[in-house]
Amino acid sequence: MAENKFRGFLRDYSWESLILVFNVIAVVVATLLSPLYLNAFQILYSLQQSMGIASILAIGFMMIILVGEIDLSLPALVAVGTVSFARLSVMGLPLGLSILIVLAFTTLAGLLNGYLIVSFSLPSMAVTLGMMGVYRALALWIGGYEGFGVDAFKPSYIYVGDTLWAGFLPVSFVLLVFLFVLAWLLVHKTVYGRLLYATGNNRRATHLTGHSIKSIITSTYGIGGLMAGVGALVYIGQYQSARADNVASILLFVVACIALGGFSLAGGKGRVIGLILSILLLGTIQNGMGLANIQGPVQTLVIGLILIASIVVPAAIGAIGGAASRAKNIAERVSASSK
Amino acid sequence: MAEPRVRIRNVSKSFGGIDALKDVSFDIAAGEIHALVGENGAGKSTLVKIITGLQSSDRGSILLDGAEIRFHNPMEARAGGVLAVYQDPKLFPNLDIAENVFMGIHPKTRTGLIDRKLMYRRTREVLDWLGADLDPKAVVVSLSTGQMQFVEFARALFDANEKLLLLDEPTASLSPNETQKLFEIVKRLKKRGVSILFISHRIEELFGFADRITILRDGAHVVTKDMSEVGQAQIVQYMVGRDITDLYNGAHAEGAAAVGAARDKAKAVLRVEKLSSMGEFSDVSFEVYPGEIVGMAGLVGSGRTEIAKAIFGAIPLEGGRVWIAGRQVSVRNPAQMIGEGVVYVPEDREIEGLIADLSVSDNMLLPSVVKLAVAGFVNAREEAKIYDRYTQEFQIKSAGPRTKISGLSGGNRQKVVLSKWMSMSPKVFLFDEPTHGIDVGSKAQVHKVMRELARQGMGILMISSDLPEILTMSDRVLVVSDGLLVAEYLRAEATQEKIMAAAITGKDGK
Amino acid sequence: MGDLTTAVQTPKRHWSVIVLKNRMVGVLLFEALIVIIFSIAARKFLTLSNLNTIFLNACILAILACAEAVVIITRNYDVSVASMLALAAFVGFDLIKKFPNVGPVLILVPIGIGVVCGLVNGVIVAYGRVSSVFVTLAGLSIYRGIVTIYAQGHQIEPRDISDWVRNSVTGSVVPGVSNLAIITVVIIALVAIYLRYTRIGRQIYAIGSNPDAATFYGLKVPRVILGAYLLCGAMVGLSGFLFAARSSYVVPWFAQGLEMQVIGAVVVGGVSVLGGSGNVVGAALGAIVLTTMDNGLILIGTHEVIRQFLYGVAIVGACILDASVLKQVSRLLKSSKRLGARR
Secondary structure, eight states: OHHHHHHHHHTTHHHHHHHHHHHHHHHHHHHHHHSSSSSSHHHHHHHHHHHHHHHHHHHHHHHHHTOOOTTTTHHHHHHHHHHHHHHHHHHOOOOOHHHHHHHHHHHHHHHHHHHHHHHHOOOHHHHHHHHHHHHHHHHHHHHHHTTGGGGOOOOHHHHHHHHHETEEHHHHHHHHHHHHHHHHHHHHHHHHHHHHHHHHHHHHHHHHOOHHHHHHHHHHHHHHHHHHHHHHHHHHHOOOOTTTTTTTTTHHHHHHHHTTTTOOTTTTOOHHHHHHHHHHHHHHHHHHHHHOOOHHHHHHHHHHHHHHHHHHHHHHHHHHHHHHHHHHHHHHHHHHHHH | OOOEEEEEEEEEEEEEEEEEEEEEEEEEEETTTTEOOOTTTSSSSHHHHHHTSSSOOOHHHHTTTTTOOOOOSSSHHHHEEEEEEEEOOOTTSSSBHHHHTTTTTOOOTSSSSHHHHHHHHHHHHHHHHHHHHOOSSBBGGGHHHHHHHHHHHHHHHTTTTSEEEEESSSTTTTHHHHHHHHHHHHHHHHHOOEEEEOOOSHHHHHTTTTEEEEEEEETEEEEEEEEOOOOOOHHHHHHHOOTTTTTTTOOOGGGGSSSOOOOOGGGOOEEEEEETTTTTTEEEEEEOOOEEEEEEEOOTTHHHHHHHHHHHHHSSSEEEEEEEEEEEEOOHHHHHHHHHHHHEEOOSSSIIITTTTSBHHHHHHHTTTTHHHHHHHHHHHHHHHHHHHHHHHHHHHHHHHTGGGGSOOOOHHHHHHHHHHHHTSEEEEESSTTTTTTHHHHHHHHHHHOOOOOOOHHEEEEEEEEEHHHHOOEEEEEETTTTTTEEEEEEOOOOOOHHHHHHHHOOOOO | HHHHHHHHHHOOOOOOHHHHHHHHHHHHHHHHHHHHHHHHOTTTTOOOHHHHHHHHHHHHHHHHHHHHHHHHHTOOOOOOOHHHHHHHHHHHHHHHHHHHTTOOOGGGHHHHHHHHHHHHHHHHHHHOOOOOOHHHHHHHHHHHHHHEEEEEEEBGGGSSSHHHHHHHHSSSTTTTTTTHHHHHHHHHHHHHHHHHHHHHHHHHHHHHHHHHHHHTOOOOHHHHHHHHHHHHHHHHHHHHHHHHHHOBBBBBTTTTHHHHEEEEEEEETTTTTTOOOOOOHHHHHHHHHHHHHHHHHHHOOOOOHHHHHHHHHHHHHHHHHHHHHHHHHHHHHHHHHOOTTTT
């Protein structure tokens, strides 16, 4: 009885279990590659540094992916956020007010994306590519060519991204944990989450059951924008810089986290725990690569390969499975007709 | 006597245990216009797909000019001289007519490049031969449905090597003039010696046109006769004449009380007046009273689904008024209509009624999940209660609430679709082909549920192409033909023949 | 006779149908418009040398837009073009540097690299049946990573390059006309002919227009999609050579971020991302439009901000236009259906 439940659990969570196994393997390999690795603080810190902002964006991106859409403009919105924070800091606004303004701004921008896509039935890839340009231009306008350096920021502004509690626990990490808990509750325990999966799997049926597809999809873009703003807050603390070209290459990491996390790029599949595990795995791999002194672009190459593998392998397995069951059908027919 | 050009011998095909074709055999001679007639689901389209290679038969064979044919796709069939023209044109909207006609088989010049001049000329020729005044350079997206149908014909007919032409409801989207043109074309083909299989519901058009007629019913061959030997009434009789007494047991309960008595329209739970939607239906008015089951019969494509969806708010309603329980409502979207107490059980169960990769419980609770929620959070306990209640009440066999719904049988899936609406306290149930594709036992259960719903005072509109089902279940029968409501029969006076005749001819025979 | 057209009113004059048929004319008009505006706004604009500059600058973008258009017409994307270009350019020029005496046959190297990248992209998208966006997004970083590894921190400098390379681009085989211009026009013409006068070319359009009908008619859809990616890769490889030949240095981060301009050019040029429509000449025109705008804005002294902004708006605007046209046309189609036809 218990064994059946365990088997069922494994089958449901097969992808996540696989990533967990890879996580363990990665830790082992990283330890072998470099003796510096197996240090709790080192792990925590490097994870936070390399994947912190990508994780925040990934939460927003996840919502959009779940309903089967995409938003390429989120990194550009982060840049809008960072330069906005810098300006507001220079203007002397208190942090609380700044946070309200910037988050409202990025959320509205996200909602604008969603509105355009939903109202005009536009392909989200092309539209958000265009909006990416628009937002980058906006960031350039707000921040200027040089952007802002460390002097621009009041201490309160960089608190979130920069501080370590008790000397080792990054505040931003705590924030990240908090966000993941919220995300998990939202996606797996609320009505909204249920509707996200329904929409991602079958828009028509969900609409015919009395839910507004337009609102659901638009709202995911709003969440994406919100997360971009939060990411901006962490960014300025972590890097103490704000330029229009911030996080120019983060999109690949985000998409790789999502794909590796077991999310179907067509929507409707994937779990928050999968995302957490994939972020840990990618972070560990990055950490290990960094300690082994592998060049930046090579690391990016590896991430790209992982992304391809995450997409192609399930499709290949599906195709093989389909072919196998078709072959089985034919075999059954042949044996049936020869009777 | 010479061997007939086409011999269809003992063709059988079943899908998942349901027989679409049972041992069908008949012949078509060269230069013969052979009509194929039958209800929806009688197997006509399946037969066409098997002949052209889109499907393979389970048993039986098809002989063309004495040799057995077994194609794997339409291109192969075309090469073999077998062509089909279907009802919904599968064209490339961004390209022009000539490109559509020649896609994949463009004529080439000596240099190996496409000879566009020749392509346009040959398209012009074939269009002229069809009698269609269309410009080969016209982009397909700007054509009407009827014109698109002619492009399909052009595509099928341009290289003049046809031996067998299959036409599946070719006149469905044509105007009377276009229909006449089509008949002329077919007659010219007949002179050329082409065998033609002509599927149509418009029986009256077949007289003076078709040579022989084959009637299928429930997948089986009923009869093949010369057109001169049968009359319309007889054809209808062959189409539907089945003994229905042993199919569905149990008489319908007292919902019929509302019928016959003087009816006060204000008491109707659903009342519609002069509903219209461009291109789908027009001037539709009827009422459904509490406790009633109103059957809506008609041919496939006559607009019944569109009427139901428009009432539900799933497709735009352009004209007319709707009253629910005496109160006029302005139909906007499904969410709003559900709030008014109208629910819709879709015809296409798998795509519109269910979400395949979600669990049984999630599907069942999808409409009510918001209602039951506590501060936005899913109310697991209430949901479990509902799940238990309806799995028991409707005897739904599932391995558990969290199992994927795709693992359930068709009948059980339909019961989940039904039960998902139950918790929304509906007043009006719109059923669209409720027992299509499910086993007999589950059919009986679904019918039982429907009767119970009626007994509880709900009003039920039941769209169905299953005439025995219509006759057994309905208190009244509405017949829709070509987007118009053409007949209404009380249960006592309704017969399969009358309904089918009304659906086909558009006249109620009264 | 004549009944078919009178029986149903096809509103031939409806704005959406006109737009559908005449997108390219619209692009030309738009180009004329901005030329006029900039001629007035900046004195230096309407000089022969400036127009020449615009045209030459546009050439490479035009070839890239042409390449991307082929893929977009099949209803797919390739966002890895900039990285493919860098890889092809760097490796190609590295070999030219290492084998200075081999000569023009080495042009085949960057083209070959482009083809290989296109092959990888195409196989995964066509046969893996996965979303082209994500696959080529991965490709973007993979190809960039490969070129960085290959470069080992080095860069290629002007003195490393044999003269024939630069001459092939800046020289003039035909007096007064830059080689680059000739090459560009020839390539675009060849591709345009291919798309219009070969069966595979027409199938590229068919697949983008209605993938279901394409499969139904037995067209070999995956093969055609693969072909589109291969063609795109070959052109990107060639433009890598041309781009590098024109620049002074070749570095691993060459042409970073160029994707957006490429897709912008394609979309502005009337090639809809919904697939099945537009042509490569339009894409090339789109490249000219964007380059003209760039040039004019710089001459006026506008901030780079505006340029980025305009690319973005152009893409979004073109998408909205295409989607609206589609919606309108399907609505027109519905209104032409007849009810109760036999009454």
